């Protein structure tokens with residue numbers, strides 16, 4: 001099915017609460033990769049336990065995340081969709097890479113500093129070595145390209161450093177991955193503070209539109225979107241709110257900003273906000289419907305997981321054998 005295509009890998013935390021920023025800037029565009037690349041999309045349940053989880057919820061969100069990926073257009077026949085803990089080589093290589101990652105490097109990771117500030121009562125070793133596990137996710141599949149958000153660039157840089165370091169000591173072992181930051185239309189801002197990126201963990205629910213929000217919720221959030229004291233529907237400085245709404249509108253409709261500005265010329269802000277909400281809710285309806293259908297079909301999701309794990313395992317095992325040989329681990333003849 002995949003031959004010797006170059007590899008794309010991305011990991012996603014098991015949470016069903018992805019935003020339209022994640023959708024428009026990332027997931028929606030992932031399906032285009034599968035022509036040219038062998039794509040792995042991994043639900044990273046092992047990363048998730050670096051913060052305390054309720055087991056039943058972790059399990060449910062793992063299914064949800066897989067279903068959401070499929071609902072957003074990732075065809076399991078054309079992409080390897082799998083769950084991290086189903087492929088034991090992630091943990092195995094994770095330990096190895098821990099031994100090639102420096103304390104000082106991990107100490108500099110801003111996500112570690114943020115998360116330890118937020119979880120002061122549970123600053124565990126896994127939270128600290130998280131980036132080495134992430135490097136193992138990527139390096140196991142000889143990944144060329146890693147689509148990531150801005151917040152993961154530092155971790156990706158570290159994965160590259162670890163790969164280079166290992167290659168320098170043991171000879172060519174890992175492909176050194178490149179980050180892929182989506183161009184155009186990617187940056188969706190908060191509806192309440194349009195100078196800040198829309199964040200899935202924003203405490204103010206009105207600031208964030210989620211892929212799975214109901215139409216009522218979507219309309220309410222757009223209605224309340226912060227704008228400015230002017231009355232012109234154009235992009236520009238001091239008009240971050242309107243700029244963001246125009247940007248969201250053009251992303252969903254594939255129109256240009258100029259076209260959108262012309263279309264809305266002379267319209268009041270209230271009506272404009274409703275129009276953007278309408279387009280957003282209607283565009284997401286098929287995703288929401290498909291998600292509901294998939295969540296009602298656990299057997300199908302389990303089949304996707306099994307197929308994905310088998311494919312990932314085959315390729316992960318190949319890299320892991322190479323690593324074991326290079327390290328000088330003895331081989332068991334069975």
Ligand code: TRP
Pocket residue numbers: 009010011012013044047133134137138146147148152155
């Ligand atoms: N750390 C990433 C995040 O929090 C998730 C992730 C885990 C990942 N492994 C990965 C992303 C490998 C890209 C590649 O969003």
